[in-house]
Amino acid sequence: xxxxxxxxxxxxxxxxxxxxxxxxxxxxxxxxxxxxxxxxxxxxxxxxxxxxxxxxxxxxxxxxxxxxxxxxxxxxxxxxxxxxxxxxxxxxxxxxxxxxxxxxxxxxxxx
Amino acid sequence: xxxxxxxxxxxxxxxxxxxxxxxxxxxxxxxxxxxxxxxxxxxxxxxxxxxxxxxxxxxxxxxxxxxxxxxxxxxxxxxxxxxxxxxxxxxxxxxxxxxxxxxxxxxxxxxxxx
Numbered sequence: 001x002x003x004x005x006x007x008x009x010x011x012x013x014x015x016x017x018x019x020x021x022x023x024x025x026x027x028x029x030x031x032x033x034x035x036x037x038x039x040x041x042x043x044x045x046x047x048x049x050x051x052x053x054x055x056x057x058x059x060x061x062x063x064x065x066x067x068x069x070x071x072x073x074x075x076x077x078x079x080x081x082x083x084x085x086x087x088x089x090x091x092x093x094x095x096x097x098x099x100x101x102x103x104x105x106x107x108x109x110x111x
Numbered sequence: 112x113x114x115x116x117x118x119x120x121x122x123x124x125x126x127x128x129x130x131x132x133x134x135x136x137x138x139x140x141x142x143x144x145x146x147x148x149x150x151x152x153x154x155x156x157x158x159x160x161x162x163x164x165x166x167x168x169x170x171x172x173x174x175x176x177x178x179x180x181x182x183x184x185x186x187x188x189x190x191x192x193x194x195x196x197x198x199x200x201x202x203x204x205x206x207x208x209x210x211x212x213x214x215x216x217x218x219x220x221x222x223x224x225x
Binding site: 031032034043045049087089102103 | 203
């Protein structure tokens with residue numbers, strides 16, 4: 001089983017739709033979680049950190065479920081510009097920083 | 112967040128040659144990483160660049176093929192040695208602070224081997 005798993009998609013949604021991605025992780029000692037956005041042939045850019053209590057940034061909401069070992073990203077009112085690959089990143093390990101990336105979920109928002 | 116400059120942004124190289132990629136950060140950072148991203152794939156960690164000591168390589172990556180330097184807290188290089196077409200990829204450096212802070216990436220180096 002991979003340490004961090006994501007549904008690769010693509011998720012193909014119309015503008016204005018709400019879409020949600022999940023990311024599961026296998027190591028219960030994982031300590032920090034992030035969502036990144038990567039546009040085609042560009043570097044990943046931090047979208048948001050994921051906090052235990054859940055957090056929201058505009059149209060984006062991230063949640064963490066430690067019991068089930070997954071994080072989620074919800075995008076409301078999708079825009080064409082949201083089309084990208086969304087990468088889940090989990091910091092696995094006790095005191096050391098060992099980041100592990102999921103393979104990414106592709107989102108296509110169409111008119 | 113830190114400003115990260117990566118050079119070159121792209122290159123086309125002949126097989127058997129070597130290329131050194133530079134990563135410069137505008138502030139001191141604790142941790143620097145080198146990743147590879149092959150077409151259609153996610154990022155694969157090559158190594159952690161350690162300041163003043165040998166890099167820590169991940170499984171499948173060796174120093175002879177990917178020598179890394181990190182002479183100070185703001186600069187690192189990755190060399191891709193004796194290149195073959197299988198090394199065609201995007202190479203990315205990233206930095207982070209201490210603890211569980213997120214990483215920030217350079218623009219990447221798009222490398223094609225003929």
